[in-house]
Amino acid sequence: MMSPFSSFSWRALRALVLTATIAAPSVLLAQPDDDDPRVRVFLDCPTGGCDRNFLITEHPYAVFTQDRLDADIHLLVTRIGTGSGGGEYTLQFIGQRRFQGRVDTLVTTVPPNVSDDMRRRNLSRMVHVGLVSRIARGAEGARLAERLLIAYDPLVGGEATPMRAPRDPWNLWVYRIRMNGNAESESRAGEYRLFGAISANRITEDWKLEFNVDNEYRARRFELSDGTDRRFILRSAQATSRIVRSLSEHWSVGSRLRAGLNEFRNEDAYANLDLSAEYNLFPWREATSRQLVGIVALGGQFFDYNEITIYDQASEIRPVARFVVAGESRQAWGQIDAAMRYTQFLHDAERYNVSFNGRSTLRLSRGLSLELSAEAAKVQDQLYLPRGDASDDEVLTRQRALATAYRLRGSVGLSFTFGSIYNTFVNPRLNELGG
Secondary structure, three states: OOOOOOOOOHHHHHHHHHHHHHHHHHHOOOOOOOOOOOEEEEEEOOOOOOOHHHHHHHOOOEEEOOOHHHOOEEEEEEEEEOOOOOEEEEEEEEEOHHHOOOEEEEEEEEOOOOOHHHHHHHHHHHHHHHHHHHHOOHHHHHHHHOOOOOOOOOEEOOEEOOOOOOOOOOOOEEEEEEEEEEEEEOOOEEEEEEEEEEEEEEEOOOEEEEEEEEEEEEEEEEEOOOOOEEEEEEEEEEEEEEEEEEOOOOEEEEEEEEEEEEHHHOEEEEEEEEEEEEEEOOOHHHOOOEEEEEEEEEEEEEEEEOOOEOOOOOEEEEEEEEEEEEEEEEEOOEEEEEEEEEEEEOOOOOOEEEEEEEEEEEEEEOOEEEEEEEEEEEEOOOOOOEOOOOOHHHHHOOOOOOOOOEEEEEEEEEEEOOOOOOOOOOOOOOHHHOO
16 A cells, blocks of 8 residues: 655755745744844853753843854853863853854853852853853943842852962862662563662862772563573773873873673773873863863773683783874854774784764755764774674673674754744743653
């Protein structure tokens, strides 16, 4: 029987998309109202952490547009983690239209373990600072400036704001203990997982010291058709330490030590020690918006296997080299990050792994964005594979790593938004009911 969609061709779909893309900017998109004195802002927060609805309600003198081409200010917010586990946020106020050619940058730090409300209020305060300096200019700004009140509070949290670095009894060390578990059960199947970790970090401009220990236990149960139970257990544990020294705005050197066990990879015990050097084409102070790094690492790995491997090894020590080229950019036109990694065991030229991964969001035109992600790897370094074929149970329940020559993953998508550029009303009623 012929499907009701069989007459719909790809040629028709392509024509439909092209028609919408060409026509929408000139017909469907609302045009800015030049009589509105409020500053128009496009919020661009690719790393997350920005509460758009909160910023809309806290800044009534601004109109948050749906597309960057309709805005007077493109507000780009990027984040990078700090040594304490918090975040450093960089806010770039990129001028467009009547503010064309002017770019202001503000930086604020959010400490760890703060509530979402504290984080969003800190960002909102910085947005106020950045916008006020813009809207106070020109005739339009004068109409808004007479309604603004700027205040300074010297007592934040009930205490005078210190003007010098505070005394730190922890000497910049940050400790974290994490424990979690989850479980699910049905009549004929069940699974639970336990995880725990302890870490200690001290990060400054010159040094990075990181120490971490974690352990995971995962168990699965299945009841078969004959009434018998099958149970599968996987364990893993790892201790890592990393020491990094900053040499300049571009150069860094470091070392890393790892040791642990991984039943999935047939490793009763493993250890890895390497020395590495890194060069960033851009100064590290610009890390929230762009990076282009090259890394080379040399070291050795020790393996003690649970079962004899396909290479007839019960244990082995192998020299290894690693090379990485990675880049990341978050700009007004979108964001892109990609990395290529190459690992080579030096005892055998055929034992290597080369991989590429990347993702991007590109703004092609008004309202139209292209989203891409890809990952590909040539796998020739599975020294740990046990001898013998995996059983059906091991394959179906992912109890052990399987031999493969490659890994591939990819996605592509289009996002097209059109309509009102001013509809920024906040109305969360019945949101919790779901879709």
